[in-house]
Amino acid sequence: MSVAPVPASEIDAFDHEVDVLVVGFGCAGAAAAHAAATAGASVTVLERASGAGGSSAQSGGELYLGGGTTVQRACGFEDDADNMFAYLSAALGPHVDEEKLRLYCEGSVEHFEWFRACGVTFEESLYDAPTWMPPTTDGLMWLGENAWPYNELARAVPRGHRPATEGWAGHTLMTSLVDAATAAGAGIHTDTRAKSLVVDEDGAVCGVVARRFGNDVTYRARGGVVLTTGGFVDNEAMLEHHAPTLLGHGKISDGLDDGSGIAMAAVLGAATRRMDVVEAAYTALPAMVCRGMLVNGHGARFINEDVYPGLWSHAALTQPGPCWVVLDEEGLESVPERDLMGVRPTHAAETVEELEVDLALPEGALAATIAAYNRHAAQRADPLFHKDPRWLRPLVGPFAAVDPRLGFFAAGRPSAGAGSGFAGFTLGGLHTCPDGRVQSVDGTPIPGLFAAGRASSGMHGHGYISGTSLGDGTFFGRRAGRSAAFSGG
Template sequence: MKERDMVHPTDRELSRRSFLKGTVLAGAGVGAMGALAACAPSGAKDDLASTGVAADSVTWDKETDIVVVGFGGAGSAAAIEARKAGAEVVILEASSVGGGSTALNGGLIYLGGTPLQKEHGIEDSAENFLNYMMQMAGPSANVDALKLIAEQSEDIYNWCLEQGIDFSGEVLEAHLPDGEEGICLGYTGNELSREAQKVATPAPRGHVAQPEATGMGFFRPLKAAVEGSGAEVLYEAVATSLITDENGRVIGVCADYDGGSKNVKANKAVILAGGGFTSNEEKVRDHLPYKANPGWPVTNPNEDGSCIQMAQKIGADLKGMSETQIGFSVYTINDRACEGILVDENGLRFTAEDEYGAFIGKRIVQRGEHAYLIVGNNLKSIMDEAEQTPVAEGATIQELAAAISVDADSLAHTVATYNDMAEGGIDFQFGKEPKHVVALNEAPFYAYDASAENTYYMTQGGLRVDLDLHVIDSEGAVIPGLYAAGLCSNLIFGQYFGSGSSMLWCFFSGRAAGTNAAAE
């Protein structure tokens, strides 16, 4: 991600929306008990929501086949496919422009076995991609879902091209920390790790949306495609609750727009696509099981989990709410920075320094508040160029340890062990790539802050969905008339495969939700 693109929600923005929602939800409760006019404030309990009403007892302000909540990547994909299948679509979008985190992102989508890879002579296939994802996901892998995603990877790539997304450029045969202008493909995950190479031939899979290599490369063409499809988009329209009939079927959405609360009828289905809950800091922290809290949210102000909450109110189940991606990437600083070593507050190494940032970040918060990247003088100029400022310097490792309050014997032992391994060029401890296993023996030595507060995070947990993207209730049954897509839903995330996996999930889930909802 690019620092300039990051948006941190302000208290003002959040409280304004919370206030709006609080009043609107209350009104929905009253409507549920009598004829549901508009979701006007009334002081009734939020959790009654708009459940169990007869469709003909509701005053509908608008009617369509499918209501999509959220106009980001997943919502766009859902709307485009639903329109293609002949359904009428209304999108409710809280902001005045749409795009959500999709428009702000680093422009990466993670795909394997695509024509673009072939064009550039890169050996990859759906099977190789699947093997990699399975290895990364470990024992908790959802095999059926990952298989389907790997099989559809080529389709998703072609679909992106159909929407006008441009992946032209050169291949970077190295770690690609962010989307980069003119680079169409790079390594954005753990493909080069020893663990991954046991099962899959490494291939660059981070496809970069051009021309500016940011999320606008996705959203600009998607927005045009949605508008061209005939879907209606209502901006500054905040969905506040779901309306269900006597049988528990979702029949519409209560939303706040045009200065009031409105009931929008969905004759086929509602698709929730409002993103995760990263900007709801309290909720994120409630779910995290680690010793230390992660640092800063990578999000947009409307990513407050409202879609998740709406569905929860009518009984939806959740999946993997603690599966927040926590990142700290050394190769983002500079590939050669990986020649240093990461140590915790006890002076112990805990990871391969060239590993994917989403794995390193999680290990940092698992181990405690403080961690450091230790480098020798040979890397100082590289760190300077990357505008990194050391927190401490020492003429010896022991002196450096004292400066960062780490046990001197422990750090000296860690460095000595590492230097022994460097002689043979093999990291027996964590499997760092041989080219990065370089002895730390040039004084002075420097410590850079790699503490928990320097990690970033974004949520991955959300509404439990099945392979058809139906939302599932706490009894394991499908909630009729309700689908979810993108980061408010979760079927695969437990482990993260590489930067670009979120957009892969958004397009996979959005397309399927749109097609399936249209077929209702």
């Protein structure tokens, strides 16, 4: 399907006309639609699926928020925007978008209150254990802030905010956001796939041509078009061009992240940024990893196992593989049943030498790693990677190992590792300024065109922390929706 722009002069009469047209009804689209409608604009959201939600509805619903929210304060934590910025600029870096990140941190408490005003509820309790996804309804979780080296760069404060839902909470979050956007007046046209932007004689974007049940449908947008179509992990050609790191790995998406919004804007001369930046998750369990160790194919540790799991995942992606989770019987038995997510060891051995053979590791390598680890752990020290003493204890046989390539996400979730153990999504996209205007390759904004969420490049540098995708998608989605509402008509 061609994504080439259509001149407005070729359209005799538009089928629909609104102030703001939002393309894609995930979290960024919901936020943009809500903001534009609240600002008094007439808004229609086009959604290619048969209902709103996108990847956002399939997500964990974790929101990275801080700076002193009521949940943080109720749990006994003091935070401020500078402290939050210090952590995120390190953890999302290198090369964060400092302007966006600063705005995000300074606006975080207000943004948290916006979620609450949209109907999202958060319990005022902390889930205080390493995990991808708390199995409880606790409203707050750690996302690596208390692990080295980050605990030396910023005061350790938890900022993972979660809607009050056990486990995956994306659907709870999106139900509230979609209801809030529609209550504010936004309309939705489902089964409607935008295929091209419409451009007037001055080069301004003024509408969209979409396909609905085999027919073209034309939309005029007086104020602007906001592209919130998600990322491009489901588009193999785009991955090959821009983010080959994820080729051959699983996809963390709803299956519709084909980069269509990015492509529609790129043919108009839109600039893109950070297209190679990806989130990659290794399907190992944090509760196991922190009680033992993660070793590479040389039998060596390579990171402190208590960092945010996305960070050990990224480190694992570049290791000589495969990487293994190794722990001892005492460690395994101390993992609470609720944190096991059904995962059982794939290998068990009385001695480390036997385990080395089973895992096809170089002779003596794992034995040397465990001996060094144990020598320091006996003093509750980890001079190599500074793992928190809470997780340090000499490991003694019998030993167990888990092969993360087998995956663990619950059935029905998007592909978990696809045999490689890794699954990911893309973080790069259209280059936008903080008010959501899409920049052209010559550095000027393209009139009438806005973007947010994973269709755009947000505040991320080369790192990712859970909650920052839904977080920046909604935060900058609101800004884009507001800008489009005030930009004309």
